[in-house]
Amino acid sequence: MLWKWKAVDQNSNIRKGYWAEEDQSRVVSGLREQHLYPVEITRALFTSVWIRYKTGNRKLFWGRTARKLGTMLEAGIPLLTVLDVIAERETTGLDKNQWKQVSRSLQAGVELHVSLQGIIPSPGHLFATMVKAGERSGTLPTALIDIAGYLEDAYFFEKKFKNALFYPVLLLVASLFIIYTLSLMILPMYENLFRGFETELPLATKIMFNVGCCIPYLTAVIPVLAVTVWLLNKKGHSFIIPGTGKINRTRQLIQFCSVLGRLLDAGLSLQESLLLVKNLFKDHLMQELTTQLIFAVNEGRRMFSVIMTSKLFPPEVAKMLEVAEESGKLSEMLAYMTRMFKKELEERIEQYTKLLEPALVFLMAGLVGFVAIGVLLPIFDISSQIH
Structure with a gap:
């Protein structure tokens, strides 16, 4: 506001x-x-x-x-x-x-x-955090260029993801429009026609007509559902598109590794960096993990001991962090993990879009086939009775 x-x-x-x-x-x-x-x-x-x-x-x-x-x-x-x-x-x-x-x-x-x-x-909390770290450590130009790279990467990722979803979403909208048009204009006409013959309708036709009567009312629920999801996301409750759970989780891991590594490079201590990183996430699982990491570091334990028991990170990450903490190259390892997760994210997005497009095509084909069967079966029954 x-x-x-x-x-x-x-x-x-x-x-x-x-x-x-x-x-x-x-x-x-x-x-x-x-x-x-x-x-x-x-x-x-x-x-x-x-x-x-x-x-x-x-x-x-x-x-x-x-x-x-x-x-x-x-x-x-x-x-x-x-x-x-x-x-x-x-x-x-x-x-x-x-x-x-x-x-x-x-x-x-x-x-x-x-x-x-x-x-x-x-500018948001992340930008202010990086600038604050640069001011306190005397590396403001480096911090600004680092945050510029991070924000530009985040923007191009979002753009790439939206472009990848454009065609599937277009198919989904077209499917919903077809369903709504059929239920509002076409199906009532056929229902009146078939009931005029006073014959027993096939089960598929009955299901089609009953579902068609409910669809106009169900479409009114979509705006309410969209507003509810928006409010939940605003309050910190994570809601993601079905099937994109791993994509969303990998994106959070990229943000965690990238920001933590940049804060350490800016000269902040590990405790300070983790406190700042915690405020970046709305997802309660990431907040809980970061809180556990803060407690572990304050108690003198290593980060890998917490990561090892977490289901958010792949198993090999704990071993990589253990080696990095022992060698004193934690920020370098976090930068490497960021690149690793970015490659994994690109593969997941490509795989998701490849599966989503044919799934929506089959959904539309199944919808058209079901309507065709529901309309043709009573026509065949009526024609056989006439003969």
């Missing part, structure tokens, strides 16, 4: 801007972290829709933004100058003001990961 705010800074100057946050209280706390004292906060619904449409995909937007920031910082350009350059390249006054507000916050002593939270669309 987007909020329009007006606040007073330490010099009694009026500042205005926009802030993306779920709750108004978080906007207030975020402004106070930037040494701004809110005077007025209101919702900005239409501005939010326009900004999201203009910026497109959030991951791609922040991936490209992080790469710009990291590249210019690596070239030795001061951070405030980098922000001025980005602000000047923006085409709208709203975007220019957002980046100028970030620059003013930095000049007031606010850290970059806090200042960026006021940018629309919001």
Whole structure:
């Protein structure tokens, strides 16, 4: 949700801007972290829709933004100058003001990961975590380029997965449309026709007519189901497309290994890195696993002892982590595991789409065949009685 705010800074100057946050209280706390004292906060619904449409995909937007920031910082350009350059390249006054507000916050002593939270669309917790790690360890340019690579990879994965599902989903929508049209227009006409002959209908025909009467009512359930799934996902309950459980789990393993390795490379301790990684996941199984890892590390035990008993990771991963922890090359091993899981993910997506397309084709063929049998059987019975 987007909020329009007006606040007073330490010099009694009026500042205005926009802030993306779920709750108004978080906007207030975020402004106070930037040494701004809110005077007025209101919702900005239409501005939010326009900004999201203009910026497109959030991951791609922040991936490209992080790469710009990291590249210019690596070239030795001061951070405030980098922000001025980005602000000047923006085409709208709203975007220019957002980046100028970030620059003013930095000049007031606010850290970059806090200042960026006021940018629309919001960079998210992962971005803020990586930037915070880079600031604390003095490796901000490297951290920005790392997070740029991660976000761009995540965007292209989502795009590839959506493209792979486009044709199967199109077939599914076509099937639902055909079913709805048959139940609403075609089947009632045949039902009235057959019942006019006052003959006993075959079992397949009775089933077809009874199911056809219920389908128009069942279609009203689909929007309710979609809203329910959206609310459950928003509250952290994992819901996935049937058959994509392993794909979703492999994707989570990629995120775990990639982010943890990048945080360790940024100079954070293992305990700090695990605490930050825990907040990235909504899935309760991944949160539980990360909590167990945090307890184990705090007690002086190795990560592999927890991974060994977990069903989320393949068995060989525990052995790989054991070797990496003993040799002190945990971040390198996590990077290798990330590449390994990415290859596995690509294979799973390809296999899933290869199985899904013919399955939907057979489903449509079975549907058409069942309707044809249900319609033709009583026609044959009636014609035999006439003869």
